[in-house]
Amino acid sequence: MPVAIVMSNHGAIPAVLMEDTAAALIKRLQSLEGTPELKTDDQARQWLQEQPHPSGWFSTPSEARAHVKRTHEATPVLSGEEVSTARKALGMSREEFATALGYGGNSNTRHKLIFEIENEATDRKSKKLRIMNASATLRLRSLMAEHGLDEPAD
Numbered sequence: 773m774p775v776a777i778v779m780s781n782h783g784a785i786p787a788v789l790m791e792d793t794a795a796a797l798i799k800r801l802q803s804l805e806g807t808p809e810l811k812t813d814d815q816a817r818q819w820l821q822e823q824p825h826p827s828g829w830f831s832t833p834s835e836a837r838a839h840v841k842r843t844h845e846a847t848p849v850l851s852g853e854e855v856s857t858a859r860k861a862l863g864m865s866r867e868e869f870a871t872a873l874g875y876g877g878n879s880n881t882r883h884k885l886i887f888e889i890e891n892e893a894t895d896r897k898s899k900k901l902r903i904m905n906a907s908a909t910l911r912l913r914s915l916m917a918e919h920g921l922d923e924p925a926d
Contacts, residue, residue, distance in 0.1 A: 775836040776801060776816070779824040779907060790833065797829075824874065824907050849903050850912075852892040854924040858912055859886065861921050866890075872915060873908035 774797045778787040787804065791797040794813040801807050801816055810816045817829040826843040830836040850858075859869045870882035877885070887893075888902040895902060904912065912924065 773832060774813070775830045775833050776820060777827050777830070777836055777840070778804060778820065779827045788836070825910050826906070843906055848909070850909060850924050852890045855886070855904060855912075856890040858916060858921075858924045859890070862915060862919060873904065873911045875908065 773790055773792060774794050776787075776789045776797055778789065778801070789797060789800050791800055794816075798810050798813060798816050801810055801819075808819060810819060813829065820827045820829050826840045828836070828839055830839060859866065862869065862872075864872065866883040866886035867879045870877075870886045875882055875885055885902070889904055893902050894900060916922065916924070
């Protein structure tokens with residue numbers, strides 16, 4: 773049973789698609805907004821590799837779960853100071869930075885999220901530390917490389 777994980781460039785919630793056949797999965801991928809014409813599973817695999825992590829084409833659900841687990845384990849959690857230093861080095865406001873990292877919401881929400889990450893705030897309900905998700909961390913590394921800046925320390 774082939775599985776596709778599709779992480780859009782517009783948000784942090786992936787689509788997880790499963791079908792009985794590769795042809796049915798390709799057809800389902802084609803129904804997503806912004807998907808190019810895909811005729812073969814090789815074309816679909818290539819397109820998914822170009823999408824933000826953890827996007828990909830997998831033979832089984834367990835293979836997809838293992839990929840997501842590896843992605844999260846391989847992505848270090850950055851401190852608030854590292855995030856703040858990176859944002860300032862890029863010359864971005866908190867709102868611009870959040871948008872560049874793929875976070876959605878209105879401008880106030882994006883600003884507040886980065887403020888909380890930089891100041892290592894905890895979520896009121898879960899009591900967990902506000903951190904950048906794995907996808908945003910990977911995007912930050914790409915942004916730093918694009919601008920010729922050193923990556924944030926791990």
